[in-house]
Amino acid sequence: MPFQPVKFYQTGTFTVGNRLLAPEERSVQANMQRTNSLNSGHRACQGCGEALGARYAIDAAMNASNRRLIAANATGCLEVFSTPYPETSWQIPWLHSLFGNTAAVATGIAAAMRAKGRRDVRVIAQGGDGGTTDIGFGCLSGMFERNDDVLYICYDNEAYMNTGVQRSSATPPAARTATTMPVGPEPGNVFGQGKNLPQIAMAHNIPYVATATVADLHDLEYKVKKAIGIRGAKYIHIYVPCPLGWGAASHDTIKLARLVKESGLFPVYEAEHGVVTSVSRIRKRVPVEDYLRLQRRFAHLFGKVPAVATIARIQAMADHNIRKFGLIEEGADR
């Protein structure tokens, strides 16, 4: 089947790769021959981190699997904006079943491929943070436990965006959502709750777990490629800002994804069989405030009387991540 010709945008060295590199070292996304698997013309909001993340991830997976890829998709923004009947933006075999069963559906696809002796075909499951950390958690854990040959990609935008921005178990503390309002003594989402899915995935001892953001394209593509090459259960947690849900500017998507990593709030790392094997070090450390200020969901922290204590608690979380994962080289920075 002919793929839709690539429309090529160059928006900066961090995003689409360096044209000065030798062609074989360029990112998949920088390559004119990329598959454009999630093609343009879909109905995602401007600046949608999830659309961006999915395009990067699926093109990289197509490249790594020699165009032998099947995807299962959970209900959510990605599904809704890409396939309103009778249109589809997917150039790959793609199946949407339900909100909570994507991991199991992918297991079924992988099992069918095994039964048919199709070892060349690779299977991906994708869902948002709600479909992954909440309603789809049981099926995901089952998929991990059986070590099914599936790459599960979670596009984490930290709330239920498709239904109008309600809290999920991936929503960060203090964030305002439609169900965690910025009122009361502890405004926004409460501290100390939530699930750390990459860590939970690691606890299943699956062959590969990684986190990534849409700000670092080479890193994201490298991780998807690596995961596709591994047999067994793989999990990649991609941080994807949501301009609409977060009250952020559409042009700040990449910036936010970079700041969340550089602040230490979202550690970017790889783990194999339950052990962290590499971390992406912070290049230029920033205070969490730089990240928080760009988003209306945290606006209540920056009123006439700034919520200094709350900001400090969030900073403490970032600092904890930095220490725990060794995100800053000893002696550097500070």
Add this chain to the structure above:
Amino acid sequence: MSLKQCEGSRAVAEAVALCRPEVICAYPISPQTHIVEALGEMVKSGELQPCEFINVESEFAAMSVAIGASAAGARAYTATASQGLLFMVEAVYNAAGLGLPIVMTVANRAIGAPINIWNDHSDSMSQRDCGWIQLFAETNQEALDLHIQAFRLGEELSLPVMVCMDGFILTHAYERVDMPTQAQVDAYLPPFVPRQVLDPDEPVSIGAMVGPEAFTEVRYLAHAKQMQALELIPQHAAEFRKIFARDSGGLVRPYRCEDAETIVVALGSVLGTIKDVVDEMRDEGHKIGVLGVVSFRPFPLAAVRDALQAARRVVVLEKSLAVGIGGIVSTDVRMALSGLPLPTCTVIAGLGGRAITKASLHNLLHQAQRDELEQLTFLDLDGKLIERHLQREKQMRRSGPLAENILRDVGVVAARIA
């Protein structure tokens, strides 16, 4: 012909294996377990291959795995019962909506609370409108045969099929069955050619969102497919007879209905008992017949009307209850009989595994013959127990959980008798 004495579950497992499934998903729930245990053993020993046996973490996952496998072009099978079926409901509807010809055995069992593991039809009846074809087996032989027909029917229509068999009564009963040969099944059941398949060489998007502009049409087509099944089921049964040399399946099965004044309509294994009672009452000179409904969905309105219209009264005996109204099958039967002056009574029987005895049936049918049967009857209902409970409810508004009170009363009654 190869006769074999075996458990119903084993017979079904072997029939399923003969259909060459490629993916089987399993989650344990009584009384379904023996079926997937037997299949697991066959896959592990290499007797059944190529086939993937997936132990899942829930029934919801079981149906989801079957959905993925079927969409990827594999013949997929699972089995469940009771709470398990309810737990997978969202995926059950989804499988039908996506047009995936999954075959699933439902080892019929009651639904709690109060928890009860014994047989009635509450579980599969709860899925009346899910879009699956639902076939009810009367015997282990028929359960076995219906599975072979189910794969053929489902794949021809691109619709999932539920084969319902009474939990324990059939699944755990050792009976003699005629086990088909692989050659027979292969002659009857061609390889699965999916309507649409997830294939990297020819990508399709399955499961797109459909808005108000086309949703009604999509649902209508689902209905039209079921209507198509009404034609295919008898054809398949006839073809089945040619290859396997026995009658199995079909839409309905009338027994001594020709000149009957009273006809009992029922589904599943209870038909055997009813037939015995009918024979005995015929000997006494009562003109009674019985109509077994094999295909509950699609419901064969015309066939049921044909079989019943010459009768003087109809008794629908159901092993499930539509709380707040009465019978589930009765509603469909009344629709089949609409316009005919034929009184139709509902009898709720065998709930939660209560035995449906010949004595009770004799009693019931004599009442029916005398036109003394009420519109809605609960067979063998313990009136005293009910009365005591209702009275206590009147005296103490907070009399506690219903089931526990009844259990206490049963204890009191037992003690008094002793």
